[in-house]
């Protein structure tokens with residue numbers, strides 16, 4: 001019995017600075033997954049243009065950000081030779097499959113997406129069609145490689161559920177055709193064994209930093225779009241800035257609790273403990289064992305030193321790599337060529353399954 005080859009896929013948008021949330025929630029975990037998996041990591045530039053030009057900054061900014069995010073991947077330890085790193089728009093098959101998925105996904109499914117509601121805000125009539133259809137393109141990014149595992153932060157969970165719904169509906173809508181062409185892979189669906197063309201992708205979400213919160217408000221996600229730069233640590237921040245932002249992080253006036261239950265209802269304390277845990281590869285309980293009962297005047301300087309030790313070398317490597325545009329562009333070109341071969345293999349099958357004539 002054949003099964004889907006394990007394959008990891010993930011992406012980050014080139015919109016503004018990468019921050020600690022992107023690093024701990026996503027990129028750092030991608031680095032760990034490289035050990036035992038084949039991985040494809042993508043700078044999703046087509047997703048970056050779904051909002052107004054004034055939001056994403058225009059062509060020169062998009063090019064700069066695409067290179068900068070690529071530099072961040074490499075500086076964080078992603079191996080672009082063993083694995084694949086590229087920018088989405090180079091591989092036309094993503095957009096091609098997204099069209100098919102536009103015709104598979106239902107309006108009702110997309111109407112439920114909370115990220116669309118957040119990003120479109122009150123003036124939904126004026127949001128782009130691309131912003132609404134964005135999750136279909138995300139599903140295509142993943143499924144054009146028939147990827148089985150997707151490491152992301154918690155905010156992407158709903159999009160990954162939609163990706164599974166799309167895969168499932170494609171598999172059932174075309175089940176006869178998939179069987180006729182011999183393109184099915186045996187998969188378990190409850191008690192039944194069915195023939196599927198697309199895998200039901202597993203989200204890889206978790207750890208103490210699946211949702212890093214703003215340093216100014218522990219109930220809000222750390223985000224690129226927060227107007228306050230003090231709310232986030234950017235991967236490009238220098239040592240003094242990292243230390244200053246942690247020293248100024250909002251906290252309450254109690255010492256750290258002596259057990260993790262004591263972090264409930266203390267979002268700012270919980271967030272800083274989670275960041276410490278992620279940066280040291282432990283869990284929140286381990287941090288509480290070391291710092292339980294201590295004042296923030298002790299914990300914050302320890303966290304600041306740790307963050308500087310872990311992040312400053314990445315920032316300096318990013319600066320070095322970002323200056324070498326020719327090198328970054330060659331990485332993306334090479335990755336794009338390798339990705340396109342895999343994506344075209346899937347698309348040839350998809351065209352046959354759907355009934356599009358091709359040579």
Ligand code: AMP
Nearest residue numbers: 013021022025026152153210211212222
């Ligand atoms: P984006 O910047 O929206 O393209 O997100 C890139 C990756 O970072 C995705 O996997 C997100 O889930 C993850 N991410 C973004 N913000 C956070 C956060 N505050 N905490 C944890 N993960 C995050």
Ligand code: TRP
Nearest residue numbers: 009010011012013044138141150
């Ligand atoms: N939607 C993701 C985000 O905003 C980025 C993304 C696009 C992605 N395509 C993807 C993530 C495919 C994982 C897999 O963070």
